[in-house]
Amino acid sequence: MDHVPSLVVDNGSVNEEVKINKEKEKRLIVLGRNIHTMCLEVTEPDVDDEVTGDREAYMAGVLARYKRALTERTKHHLGYPYNLDFDYGALSQLQHFSINNLGDPFIESNYGVHSRQFEVGVLDWFARLWELEKNEYWGYITNCGTEGNLHGILIGREVFPEGILYASRESHYSVFKAARMYRMECVKIDTLWSGEIDCDDFKAKLLQNQDKPAIINVNIGKFLHHCFSLSIPFSLPLTLFILTLTTIAGTTVKGAVDDLDLVIKKLEEAGFSQDRFYIHCDGALFGLMMPFVKRAPKVTFKKPIGSVSVSGHKFVGCPMPCGVQITRLNYVNALSRDVEYLASRDATIMGSRNGHAPIFLWYTLNRKGYRGFQKEVQKCLRNAHYFKDRLVEAGIGAMLNELSSTVVFERPHDEEFVRRWQLACKGNIAHVVVMPNITIEKLNEFLNELLEKRATWFQDGKDQPYCISSDVGEKNCLCALHK
Known part of the structure; x- marks a missing residue:
């Protein structure tokens, strides 16, 4: 944009x-x-102890109203990929502790109030999911999905300080934030109407800079049609090319997933051999969904990837933002530094890290397991298809990428309606991300209210539904021109 x-x-x-x-x-x-x-202004307490009770009552009242507001806003939450269906009551007993996992998760520091045993347990679970042996990986629980991207791209920048960052125009904004933070030259790649990277444009821009190292960010959220596997000798030194793939995150608005195999094919056509790239997979939302979809491409370290990150507060569901970052052990050495102050080592973006987050993730993984997540993924995809079909039946242009739970449709004309349902919008389109907490009943409630509003928006004929053909293709647009 x-x-x-x-x-x-x-x-x-x-x-x-x-x-x-x-x-x-x-x-x-x-x-x-x-x-x-x-x-809510912070006021200094009065020196008179007699008013302490009044102050406590005031603060209790503020918190009670805030809780009611949160309950209401949670009921009307559709546009952002957060799973709000969780219950961590059993963990309330830990709120009295300041749990900090500062430093390397695998090396205990002098600070003893930590949750490393939970953190490494969670990391082992994800390493098994992505087929990487315990003695071959390194990772940590991040404070958010963006930190995972920052860490993956930082590894690439440390290996190739002069590298150019290539990214799809519809990549998550954190990718471009990383480029600014690390003072990296960034080349934006065009996209198709589905939100997928335009691989022809990608190859053309690679050919313009064949003599320079490259760090590439690719969003992947659609079924991969090309099925050839690659085997890379990881013992060989990386010499020129880093490929940073936002593989399963999907584009921010459309939930599209690029064709990883086609991207690699274009790299080969541009003259880059298989031992000259590094792959980071930003799995933000779909990274934990696609392993449980039979027809979806498999995210595995048996393929030539260097790291994977997912958000913990999205599909898993967690009361605080967090994420998981996994990389190959031999890659993290470029970032690792021994810190005497901690009696540990550090290779993370943030020094101090939320020690409560690994416990919440550990708790959910133990409760649900692989089978539980598979059931929730199937439910999300089923409900997303239902919602998309209902929109089209009502005459509203909509699109749903294959194997995605992000339903894209024409942007509502009323910003108050957008805020009420917390929709994410860009240009003429909006989207609903169907998470485990989004039921058929909630989708119907939203659709019924949307139809009532549309009847008033367009009743005098002055306004017309937005044309979304340039965003999702003419076949998915139901404006007056494309019906």
Whole structure:
């Protein structure tokens, strides 16, 4: 998306004017309310002990209202990929402890209030899922999915400091954040209407920089049609090329997954041999869903990948943002430093890390296991197809990428409606991410309210549904021009 340098401050919100499609139509991005207009001020307690009870009652009242607000907002949560269906009541007994897993997860530090035994147990579970032996991997529980991307790209940058970062235009914003943070040159690759990377454009831009190292970010969320396996001698030194794949994350808005095999084929056609690249897989959401779908491509370290990251607060469901990052042990040495202060080693992005998160993840993995996640994945995909079909039956343009639970449809005309249902929007499209907590009843409630609103938005004929053909293709658009 090309940004237009125009900012407008209006009623506490910042509106940014952007170009949203090929015709250079302009739309104002309406940001949320300024929190300073609604913040809860911190006031100093009175020195008089007699008012302590009143202060405690005041704070209890604030928290009670906040809980009611959270309950209401959770009921109308559709646009962001968070699983809000969890119960960690058994872990409330641990809230009195400051649990910090600072340093290397596999080396105990002098700080003894940690949860490394839970963290390594979780890492072992994911290493088995992705078929990497215990003595061949290194990883840690990150504070979010973005940190996993930052870490994967940082490994690439450390191996090839002069490398160029290549990324699909529809990659997650954290990829471009990494480019800015690490002062890396970044080349954006065009995409197809589905959101997949345009591999012809990818190859063309590789050929323009054959003499320079490359770090490549690729989003993958669709069934891979090309089925050839690659075997790479990992003992050989990496000499020129790093491929950073956002393999199973799917594009942020459309949930598309690029064809990994086709990407590798284009690399070979551009003259890059199999021993000259590093692959990071950003599995943010779909990384933990696709292993449980029979027809989906398999994420495994038996393929030539260097690292995988997923978000823990998305499909798994966790009350705090977190993630899992797994890489090959021999790659992490470029980042590792011994720290005397900790009596440990550190190769993480953040020094201190939330020690509660591994316990929450460990608890869920033990409760659900592989079979539990498989059932939830099947339910999400089934409900996503149901929702997409209902939208189309109602005359609303919609698209659902194969093996994805992200349903893309025409953007609602009312920003209040968008905020009420917490939809994620870009240009003329919005999406609903069907998570385990999204039931058929909730989808029907949303659809019924959307249809009622549409009846008022378009009743006088002045406004028409948005054309989404440039975003999802003409066959998926049901505007007046493409019906």
